[in-house]
Amino acid sequence: FIKSNRVCFCVYMKSLEYSMSGCLGGSGAECLPSAQGVILGSQDQVSHRDPWMEHEWITKWYWNSGNQQFCTGSFGRCCNVVYCSLSKVGTKLNKQGKFGALESMKSASELYSLLSGAVTEINEALVENPGLANKSCYENGWLIKIMLGNSSELDELMSEEAYEKSIKSTEE
Amino acid sequence: MQRAMTVVPHLGLRLQALPLALGRPLSRAQDVLRRTPLYDFHLAHGGKMVAFAGWSLPVQYRDSHVDSHLHTRRHCSLFDVSHMLQTKILGCDRVKLMESLVVGDIAELRPNQGTLSLFTNEGGGIEDDLIVTSTSEGYLYVVSNAGCWDKDLALMQGKVRELQNMGSDVSLEVVDNALLALQGPTATQVLQAGVADDLRKLPFMTSAVMEVFGVSGCRVTRCGYTGEDGVEISVPAAAAVRLAAALLENPEVKLAGLAARDSLRLEAGLCLYGSDIDEHTTPVEGSLSWTLDAEDLQQAEVGSTASLRPGARGKRRRAAMDFPGASVIIAQLKGKVQRRRVGLTCEGAPVRAHSPILNMEGTVIGTVTSGCPSPCLKKNVAMGYVPSEYSRPGTPLLVEVRRKQQMAVVSKMPFVTTNYYTLK
Numbered sequence: 001f002i003k004s005n006r007v008c009f010c011v012y013m014k015s016l017e018y019s020m021s022g023c024l025g026g027s028g029a030e031c032l033p034s035a036q037g038v039i040l041g042s043q044d045q046v047s048h049r050d051p052w053m054e055h056e057w058i059t060k061w062y063w064n065s066g067n068q069q070f071c072t073g074s075f076g077r078c079c080n081v082v083y084c085s086l087s088k089v090g091t092k093l094n095k096q097g098k099f100g101a102l103e104s105m106k107s108a109s110e111l112y113s114l115l116s117g118a119v120t121e122i123n124e125a126l127v128e129n130p131g132l133a134n135k136s137c138y139e140n141g142w143l144i145k146i147m148l149g150n151s152s153e154l155d156e157l158m159s160e161e162a163y164e165k166s167i168k169s170t171e172e
Numbered sequence: 173m174q175r176a177m178t179v180v181p182h183l184g185l186r187l188q189a190l191p192l193a194l195g196r197p198l199s200r201a202q203d204v205l206r207r208t209p210l211y212d213f214h215l216a217h218g219g220k221m222v223a224f225a226g227w228s229l230p231v232q233y234r235d236s237h238v239d240s241h242l243h244t245r246r247h248c249s250l251f252d253v254s255h256m257l258q259t260k261i262l263g264c265d266r267v268k269l270m271e272s273l274v275v276g277d278i279a280e281l282r283p284n285q286g287t288l289s290l291f292t293n294e295g296g297g298i299e300d301d302l303i304v305t306s307t308s309e310g311y312l313y314v315v316s317n318a319g320c321w322d323k324d325l326a327l328m329q330g331k332v333r334e335l336q337n338m339g340s341d342v343s344l345e346v347v348d349n350a351l352l353a354l355q356g357p358t359a360t361q362v363l364q365a366g367v368a369d370d371l372r373k374l375p376f377m378t379s380a381v382m383e384v385f386g387v388s389g390c391r392v393t394r395c396g397y398t399g400e401d402g403v404e405i406s407v408p409a410a411a412a413v414r415l416a417a418a419l420l421e422n423p424e425v426k427l428a429g430l431a432a433r434d435s436l437r438l439e440a441g442l443c444l445y446g447s448d449i450d451e452h453t454t455p456v457e458g459s460l461s462w463t464l465d466a467e468d469l470q471q472a473e474v475g476s477t478a479s480l481r482p483g484a485r486g487k488r489r490r491a492a493m494d495f496p497g498a499s500v501i502i503a504q505l506k507g508k509v510q511r512r513r514v515g516l517t518c519e520g521a522p523v524r525a526h527s528p529i530l531n532m533e534g535t536v537i538g539t540v541t542s543g544c545p546s547p548c549l550k551k552n553v554a555m556g557y558v559p560s561e562y563s564r565p566g567t568p569l570l571v572e573v574r575r576k577q578q579m580a581v582v583s584k585m586p587f588v589t590t591n592y593y594t595l596k
Contacts, residue, residue, distance in 0.1 A: 080236045082545045083522055101574065103522050105237045105435060105544055110574070 080104055081133040086111075086122040086144055093117055095153065099144060102133060115153050117146040208254035209350045209412040217420075217427055225318040227255040230429035240432040241547045244398055245588075248356025249428035250419055253397075255318035256351055258406060259328060260311040263342035269331055270304060270312055275455055275495045277466040277488055281306035286313075286377045286393060290463050291327060296454040296500030300324050301445050303395060305379045313379065313391065315351070315404070317445050349391075350412035355402030355436075357591060358424045363403060366418060367392070376401075376592040385418035387411040397433060399440025399590040435544050438553055441515060441585025447525060448513060448541045448555050454497065456504040457557065459513045464489050464501075511538065512563040515587060516554045518580035521573040523554040530570040530577060537562060540571060546587060553587045554580075 086100035093099055093113040100111045100122075122144050126132050205228040214221065219230030229252065232240060243249055261269055270278045276289035286305030290298045300323070302316035316324045325346070332344050354363060360371050366385035371394075374380055379393040384405060391406040407415050419425050434444070443449045449458045466486050489495060493502055516523065522545045529538040543554030554571070562569060567582040 080238045082238070085521060101521065103545075105241075105547075106431060108522065108524070108574075 081130045084127050084130040084133065086127060087119055089119050089122060091119045093119065093146065102130070111143065113146070115146060116149040118149070119144050120147050121145040206255070208252050209409045210252045210254065210416055213413050213416060214252065219427070219429065222430065224430055225255060227318060229255060232429045232431045233427050235426065237431040237435065238547045240426065240428045241435050243426050244356045244400060244428055244432060244436055245548060246357070247424045247426070248354055248359040248362055248402065249432065250416060250425050251353040251355065251428050251433055253353050253404065254350040254412070257316045257318065257321045257324055258347035258349060258351060259314045260345045260347055261314060261328070261342065262311045262345065263340070265335060265340040265342040266312050268340065269335055269342045271495065273327060273331055273496070274304065275464045275489060275501070276304065278304055278306065278312070280466040283308040284379050286379055286395065288463055290455055290460065291324065292455070292495060292497040292501070293451060294496050296497030297451040298449045298453055298455060298458060299327065299451060301443060301449065305393060307379060309381065319446055347406065348409060349406045350409050352405045352407060352412070352416060353396050353402065354405065354419060354425070355396045355398040355400045357401060359400070359402040360593070362419065362422045362424050365422070375595045385415055387415050394593060397442055398436040399442070399586055399588060401591050401593045435547065438542055438544055439546050439548055439586065439588040440590055441587060444542055454501050454504060456501060456509045457511055457513065461505060509560055511557045512560050513555055513557055514563050515583040515585040516540070516556060516569070516571065516580045517583045517587065518552045518554070518571055518578055520552070520578040522552045523571045523573060523580065528572045529556050529558055530572060531562065532568055532570065534570070548588045
């Protein structure tokens with residue numbers, strides 16, 4: 001099925017407590033060699049190509065509400081991202097901490113983390129080519145990878161269905 | 173969380189820099205947006221409608237903003253600009269009326285020649301920018317901004333009454349036509365297929381009435397707001413959709429909306445009234461002193477070989493000082509002006525309206541009034557005001573974006589070379 005282009009982080013979690021369910025060493029996913037790693041990858045990889053979608057621990061999706069209006073809905077395909085800046089690797093983020101910005105021709109949206117942690121990697125390809133956020137937000141347009149500071153924060157995230165519902169109500 | 177200015181909240185798109193109507197009360201209900209004759213046509217073509225200056229207009233269609241912008245520079249685009257106020261000033265004293273309100277030399281306009289001019293106030297500030305054309309049909313044809321509709325009409329009608337009361341022969345009519353802008357390198361070729369007149373004989377800033385794709389009584393003016401060659405076609409409202417559809421049949425043509433219109437005009441160094449110039453900026457501050465001079469002189473100054481017409485008086489209005497705010501404006505021309513509008517180019521994050529401009533020592537010296545990423549230059553371009561001593565092209569400055577300072581350099585405008593069709 002086709003999803004409208006949305007800028008997001010897709011969260012996979014690998015942590016010691018979940019590692020028994022399976023290894024994430026497959027295509028598109030990465031294993032961080034640490035106790036609690038948060039990995040960003042594509043929803044497609046997880047839900048359609050990745051055999052581990054059924055596994056319960058890949059359940060949480062969240063959407064940066066700052067980007068919600070930016071690239072979703074009927075403008076999704078048409079809102080060119082023309083500029084991307086991301087915080088440096090090593091930046092410590094609090095919940096709601098700013099980690100960069102995405103800009104279209106007409107508007108700017110700062111990026112707010114919904115999880116606390118430290119930035120372990122940023123997508124340099126996206127900084128070079130901001131259009132990836134439109135073309136391939138679930139794959140090549142990923143934003144950052146963070147080392148989770150507090151995995152219980154994942155419980156506070158919305159599921160994708162709940163998010164879809166919440167966008168629909170704001171679009172009305 | 174940073175909130176961008178919302179133009180139409182329920183569409184979920186926040187547009188930070190799209191200008192809204194000036195904050196004066198409208199004479200009609202604020203929540204009812206006016207519609208152009210092409211409203212349904214826009215929807216049928218996938219137009220995303222937003223509120224602009226009291227009108228419902230398309231901000232873009234199915235193509236992205238960048239694609240639409242680039243298409244205009246490489247092919248041509250069709251814009252619905254029917255929201256703008258079109259008026260006719262009639263009577264023997266029409267030039268006298270116009271010159272009592274604007275800085276420009278209207279008397280020296282040749283038949284069917286037009287010019288950009290400015291309504292000014294007693295303080296020398298700009299009330300609106302507009303195009304005035306001296307038609308061979310015996311009237312002045314005036315196009316001014318939608319955001320100043322009520323103000324401009326009151327201004328012109330007030331002056332008409334005043335002159336009539338003194339026995340002058342002058343009157344005003346609002347032209348209830350649609351206005352379509354066809355802009356881009358292939359615009360003329362597209363239009364030529366639908367008109368009998370040889371468009372090679374219609375240079376930049378001239379106008380003629382002609383039948384266009386079977387619609388009679390259209391006024392075609394070789395002008396626009398993109399920096400490209402192109403025309404604005406004033407067409408009877410009842411035939412507007414038919415004409416737009418006919419133009420769109422040519423595969424060169426795509427519809428374009430307000431988003432592309434704004435980035436195109438910025439690259440062309442053209443002001444947006446209400447953002448780059450307003451009632452508190454004088455023509456000198458706005459780097460628009462040239463509007464005081466005769467069109468022929470302007471053309472001579474920009475390197476056209478068309479020489480000043482014998483008897484034309486070039487700088488008559490400066491000498492006569494017979495326009496509102498003349499004492500302030502001429503004083504600034506002769507002496508010093510505190511600040512000037514300049515172009516800026518910068519790397520890094522896009523620079524937008526209200527960003528502070530700083531000198532290299534870090535002192536705030538001015539403000540950005542418009543800005544966006546330039547699809548053609550792949551750099552950020554902007555306009556803003558700085559003190560005169562910083563206004564020379566090449567001057568390095570800083571602009572603050574999200575609390576960080578970025579390098580910027582004062583640049584000549586237009587940022588992108590214009591392609592106006594002038595007779596050489």
